[in-house]
Amino acid sequence: MEIFGISTQALFGQLLIGLINGSFYAMLSLGLAVIFGLLNIINFTHGAQYMMGAFCSWFLLTKFGIGYWWALAITPIAIGALGMVIERTMLARLYKLDHLYGLLLTFGLALIIQGLFRNEFGSSGLPYQIPSELSGGVNLGFMFLPKYRAWVIVASLIVCLATWFVIERTKLGAYLRAATENAALVQAMGINVPRMITLTYGFGVGLAALAGVMAAPIYQVNPLMGADMIIVVFAVVVIGGMGSILGSILTGFGLGVVEGLTKVFYPEASNTVIFVVMVIVLLFKPAGLFGREQ
């Protein structure tokens, strides 16, 4: 059977690939949405933090012989801690100002971090092998699925759903959401709001770093990997609705699929299609698919 000249089998394969790429978009845009939703900061350093996650795992492996699985645990904590330092020393001074200042600060930081890494490590990237437990793949009949990609999709689904659950369904999440509505009131209840915000930023950055560790074996560990990704991820967040947790997860996966299908039917447009979708969505729903108009 064929659809538009492509066999259904090939189409299944492409859909799956789209979902896998979408899982990176979802994880990254989730971190952005959490940070924007709770801190009102448009975190442009997110791409650089994703890149630092990949570099951190490379560094752990080559300098200390610490493999992928430990890197998965250590890296988000290390990079998240670094994020918290940035939040305490710099971002905390900007909360009362317009969004634009936060954006400029984080954008500048991203340029500096990427420049430093490029200067030190060059632009062609460093090798990072797939962990031996996950090398090879299985033949699904319609495609050869590398085990590692299967792992990526499962892991990112778990991470995304867990984050959504914590923020939308637990008491801690309720505090966080309340603090964004009225920080003074929540503080009056005896909750340390500034500390909560710092931890939230650290968590968002940790998510980016985790995505970076997971990306390292697939892509080259490259100082520019975040710069290429961040623009797309921003489009995902805007389409999903700024600050909407579920919105960014669903749009992340959805746009991965849209992009994947474009790579089959009109590959030349595959790096533009997401922006076309963004324009259309913004024309009809300026707050994004899942966003609430204020």
Add this chain to the structure above:
Amino acid sequence: MKTLKRSLIGLAVAAALGAGSVQAQVSDNLVKIGVLTDMSSLYTDLAGAGSVVAAKMAVEDSGIEKRGYKVEVISADHQNKPDVGSSIARQWYDVDKVDVIVDTPNSGVALAVNQITKDKGKAFLVSGAASSDLTGKACSPNTIHWTYDTWMLANGTGGATVKSGGDTWFFLTADYAFGHALERDTEAVVLKNGGKVVGKVRAPLNTQDFSSFLLQAQASKAKIIGLANAGGDTTNSIKQAAEFGIVKGGQNLAGLLVFLTDIHSLGLPTAQGLIVTNTFYWDLNDQTRAFAKRFSALDKGIYPTMVHAGVYSAVLHYLKAVEALKSDDGTKVIAKMKDTPTDDPLFGKGTIRVDGRKIHPAYLVEVKKPSESKGPWDYYKIRATIPADQAFRPLKDGECPLVK
């Protein structure tokens, strides 16, 4: 009185300084070399800052400054955007008095600068860009294409692959001038040798994930997947092809343009066995080894790619011509360069054709197994040398208007 005395001293100083320089016709007493390259994106390691290092080494080795000439090397980042590259080139020629632009990886940018250089009567020495159109339809009396081109790559890697049985091809092509030219030239070689092209897909420049394209290549059942891309695009496609079990499944990859820095980035476990065509390898002889050692000390330990070597060799020959003519007039210098046989430590003896094509041998090399490599940057085994007269497209086939 005081002012008169001062002016006299001034005049005397000016005369004394002037006496030291010989440039009757060198514009503003300065030969200014502009390295226009990729300083921030996927071609940075294979060209980038290394090309600036190579140009400076050539100025030093030419000894021209000891003979009274002043030479300055400046550089800029074209960001892989033809519009950015064009405005830098115009600014350099019109305002900054740059006499020659060198390197310029990215064929899109190079073709734009090629036209501007011709309009302004300056000189353009291409090392990083690949499109064979630079000495074909777009050839110019002001441009020399130094190091390699898409025809040479197609003929080298493509020809060798078809002859060893890889007769059905699927192209994964970078969607801009370079990729299109490389695909076109390789397809011609494949067809000429009795092969067949069963499909192609054009991926945007700087794509991160190639799995979707690789799946299409897999489905095509072609014996060879031809990678008509470069830099980060090539390393990502090779890495992901290994992940999707393409080579294990019986298909082979033909990396049509792979640089030494790409192999370094991939690591030998992933890159071993690849067949690549280059015109320079640092471990060819004592002179190339000495150059590589000096170069890597100046470029963060990176060993020179053929692009770096080409910049060095081109600038060296350019300065010889400037000195012979005592002029830095672009059109005249390029004509002089074409008339003079080339000779340098990296490419040996060679010539430059009327269409601007620099002629030298090419090497078909195989990437070593990890066990065969003696250390970092020891990556290639030379499988065959393609003689200079066969390495590049015959003059008559290029459709260059300068060829009568």
